[in-house]
Amino acid sequence: MDTAEIHRRFLAHFERNGHTVVPSASLILDDPNLLFVNAGMVPFKPYFLGQETPPFERATSVQKCVRTQDIEEVGKTTRHGTFFQMNGNFSFGDYFKAGAIELAWSLVTGSVDDGGLGFDPDKVWVTVLPSDAEARAEWKRVAGLPDERIQDRGLEDNYWNMGVPGPGGPCSEIYIDRGPEYGPDGGPVVDEDRFLEIWNLVFMQEELAAVRSKADFDVAGPLPKKNIDTGMGMERVAYLLQGKQNMYEIDQVFPVIERAAALSGKRYGADHGDDVRFRVIADHVRSGLMLIGDGVTPGNEGRGYVLRRLLRRAVRSMRLLGFEDRALPELLPVSREQMERSYPELGSDFARISQVAYAEEDAFRQTLAKGTQIFDLAAGEAKQSGAPSLSGQKAFQLHDTYGFPIDLTLEMASEQGLVVDEDGFRSLMAEQRARAKADAKSKKGRHADTAVYRDALDANGPSEWLAYTTLSTESVVQTVIKESGPAAVVAESEIAEVVLDRTPFYAESGGQNADAGVLEWDGGRAEVLDVQRPVRGLVVHQVRVLAGELAHGTPVHAQVDPQWRLGACQAHSGTHVVHAALREVLGPTALQSGSYNRPGYLRLDFGWSNPLSPEQMHDVEQAANRALREDLPVSAAVMSLEKAKEIGALALFGETYGEDVRVIEIGGPWSRELCGGTHVAHSSQIGTVVMTSDSSVGAGNRRVEAVVGLEGFSYLARERDLVAQLGDLLKTPSEDLGDRVSDLVGRLRTAEKEIEKLRAAELLSSVSDLAARAVDVAGTAYVGHVADGLSAKDARTLALDVRGRLDPARPGVVAVVGTSDGKAACVVAVNEAGREAGLAAGELIRPAMAALGGRGGGKPDVAQGGGTDVAGAPAAVAAVRDAVGSAA
Known part of the structure; x- marks a missing residue:
């Protein structure tokens, strides 16, 4: 039985029994305590906590979940995964233990022909809390289970609470006996590999006053209404019904492993190390697909960082398997094909999803190319030092400068037998976050403790x-x-x-x-x-x-302030107009991923990989202003979320919405979005839209900025004044300014090239003279030269040319320091005879850089550096001379 069919049967079973089918909530919910939805009951928490009145007495769902605390363990065992699906049924003051047990038993052991899952009743075991005589009696009454297959387990296993004061109650867990080949007999209290848990029934019946641990809490009294919360692990049921060994081999996951094996030429099951990588790939590709589908985009903080980490681990695992090409375009479509039977929106939204994922892989490939060189150099230095560890400072540099996630640094270090100073790294990260928080607090001034609110x-x-x-x-x-x-x-x-x-x-x-x-x-x-x-x-x-x-x-x-509000309405309606214009010009995949607007200004982030051309920016601006000229009506209506989806209203990815939503329309279907902001009554009231910039805000995401209303007209007026000033300055009519400026730029470039030629000729003319003035330092021909106005590029050229004029049969060293714009550039070059004599430019430049107050390095033949102490230039060339003498 494939997973999509299990999904269908579960919901159908409970719908037949009077439950409202609730679609899976987004993986992102408005809960400050959760990064992602990590359990099936999370969307129903407000009902269980009494914060909101449930609109139904019975509900059922198949909830998407992500747990990230064990990312490093994924693939090492067959039990750890990040994305999973939790099948659940819920009762809010309706049926209780008897009803929950009856419904679970009838589905688990019901015949396949009658819509059940068809498990052998003789293979079912359950556990109960020792004090829960009622649950034990119901299992005997409903299922006829003998006492030996109803096992007692303590509070750690068979009592549920949320870790805080609130509802709690005993659990009853359902297990399936997989057979003697998986372990010893004796039920789940003996072996949980052979006896696999598939379903947990939670009986919420008590109000907890204090919770110190899972097994240590105070009971304030009974709940006024008893509730049911259950969770069946979809993936576990699937691999049992499909006759597979683990979750990685089910129909929704294994095809990705098969594709990865075909691409890499490796075989799954042949090598444990490779198998770990295959499982990482399959899990992380599926998780990435589902997270992007729910609006997460790669980033360096929070949810975005988790997504980035998952995608990059998958890509790097493919590289470790020997596949160097772009991997996600090969793997993500395979995962989509398996998952869209249960989640059809993945198919309709795949253009956007794939665009985000592929852009992240492309960015990571560049990061690997740059960061790996830096890592290898740092690793080599660590090994040479005799202390096989990378400093926290180096790990932070890799993260902050080169985009290397710390987990990648840890993995690569481990592969080379190195450890990383994680405490030092996390201390530097904490300092960076503290600075960011202090900056944000200074701008907002909000109280940190939500308890006061x-x-x-x-x-x-x-x-x-x-x-x-x-x-x-x-x-x-x-x-x-x-x-x-x-x-x-x-x-x-x-x-x-x-x-x-x-x-x-x-x-x-x-x-x-x-x-x-x-x-x-x-x-x-x-x-x-x-x-x-x-x-x-x-x-x-x-x-x-x-x-x-x-x-x-x-x-x-x-x-x-009425003028402020008018400006805010213009900017927010303008944001919707620009979004619709982007989709009109670029296509339906240019979907908003974030926005900000204030009076007169807006910015909008959207899924797109490439910079917008000037023509595209012009077309977007034209489409937006056409909408303003047409004076489109702007309307707001409150409706159910399902109705909003039916009429095609766009939701902002990453936002969460209640059952009733507010839909803003501008010109009917031309712009139809879920929005809680304030708006103008007609599009013409926006005044004007002037596009001002397009920039990147991460892999697969662009940002456009615009000014609207009076600020838009002011922007255009400033542009007009600037054009007039340039026209007066260049004595050229405004319509001819483009050609005039182009001509001036061309002439300037020609002049710069001529100046460059003259400078090169001047340098070459001094080469022979400098080489002829070489002095003997312990048998080495040494040239030291300081030149004002010499750039780093020219200093390098001069040093290499002088080195080439020295006697090749004799060791030779050239040190050139050029000073320009308050900075000093130093180049040291050593000829082949000098290198054979043991002289190395990378070593000789160090004392020079100390004199210049800077840093430098390089290879044995040539090294380069820069400093800020221009006055130290003479001392720098003298220091190189002394170093040559000492080396000899």
Whole structure:
């Protein structure tokens, strides 16, 4: 039975039994504690925690999951993987233990012809908590299991909680006996390789007051409503039903291994080391496919870093198998073919997915070419030093300068028998992050502890948010928060955060900057600097008090700056227009991956590998401004997420959405996107769109920037003034400026070439004279020369030419220091006779660089360096002379 069929049967079984089928949530959810969704119940947490009322009493899903804590172990065993699917059924105060056990038993042992999975009932074992007599009795009643196949396991195995106060309860796990060839008899308490767990039924029945560990917690009392949460491992069920040994051999995974084997010429199963690489490739390619499908893009932080690491490990594993060409274009389509039966959106979105993945591989291939040379040099130096380790500084340099992930450095070091100072590396990374956080904090000034915001929400309830309908409200200050925590009053000139009972201010979200404006009260006034939503439901205003004191409980008049809001609406609607124009010009794969807009300005990131040509930038700008001229209507409507998808509304990849979403249309289907921002009423109100730049923001991603509204007209006016100034300066009409400037540039380049020829001739004329003035230093012909105005390139040319004029039968060394623009460039060249005598340019240049206050190095025949101490030039050539004498 293939995996897609198991997927279908699971959902169909529970749908027949009154469950609402809930599509898999994105791997990215709005949960600050989770990098990715890592369990099937995660999307339902708000219901189990009582934060939201579930819209159904019974639900079922097949949830995409990613766990990343064991990436290094993937492939080394057949149990570790990053992407997996969790089949689950959920009851919110509806059925409980009896119902969960009946539903599970009927699916697991039901006949294939009747829609079941067809496991032999005699092969099923279960475990229960010793104190859970009810679960044991239900297994005997429903399944007729004998006592010996219902085994007791303690709290560590058979009790579930979230690690924090909240719901908890005993579990009952279902195991399948794989047979004596997999281990000894005696059930799962004896051997979990032979007896493989496939399903965990969680009976949430208790409220936990404190959780110190999985087996150490305090029970506050029973839950007011008992719930069911179950998780069946899709991949485990698949390899049991398909007669395979492990998850890597199932139909959704193994074809990638087969393709990798064909490309590399290696055979899976022949060598353990190669098998590890094959499994890494299969797992990481599938995980990368699913993560990009849900909007993750490669980067250096958080989710993006995990994706980058997965893709690069897969590519490098192919290289270690001997395949040097681009690997992902060969492997990713294979994974898509297997996965799109269960997730059809992978097929329709594959152009974008593949574009992101292939661009990342191309970038990594360049990184490998540069970074590997640096790594090999550092590794060689480490081995020569007698201490076989790489410093944290060197690992950080590889990461920060050459894009080498630390895990890659660790792997490569291990292959060469070296260790890496990980503590030193992580200390340097922590310093870098601390600097970044300090910078961000100085710009935002937000309180770091979200507990103060949750307390404010609990005390007063959610903020009444009126940004869509008004620019002013009469409000009351409910909470005041300073850097030290909650406070009673904000004095004049102080900056603090305040929560109002109602607010017209737009809080920064969806790429749109927060509103500006003022709070006014009897005897006082404050400017609003920033508006954020640190926790769901709460709007927090950062304010600076300009006059008077602002206290808890003060009635205030909250007023948004109308010109600021108009500019914000123009910029946000302009972002949608530019997005639609990009897709019109470049095609449907040019999908937005991020944006930012403030009054008068917008930037938009989108999936695209190549720089936009001037013609493409012009066409995008033209398409955008046509939409403005046509005065397209702009409308907002709230609808279900499914309805929004049906009508083709575009969602921002990486964002999470509730069941009801807001759809913004500009000109109907021309631009139809999910969006929570503020907008103009007609496209003409945007004023104008002026495209100003196109740049790269990572592999497979571009960024365009534009100005709109009055700022757009001002930008064009400045361009007009600049053209007029150039015309006056060059005495040329504006329409002829292009030809005139082109002519001037051509003449300038010709002049530069002539100057270069004269400089070269001057250098050559001095070569013979310098060679003739060589002095004897311990049997070596030595030339030392300092020249003002000599570039590094010219210094190298001169040194090599002088070396070529020295007697080849005699050891010779030339040192040239050129000074220019406050910097010094030093070149040391040694002829063949000198090298045979033991002289090396790379060694001789070191004392010179010490005199110049810089660094340098090179090969035995020629070395080069630069420094900032121009006054040390004479001492530098003298130091080389002394080094020649010492070496002799």
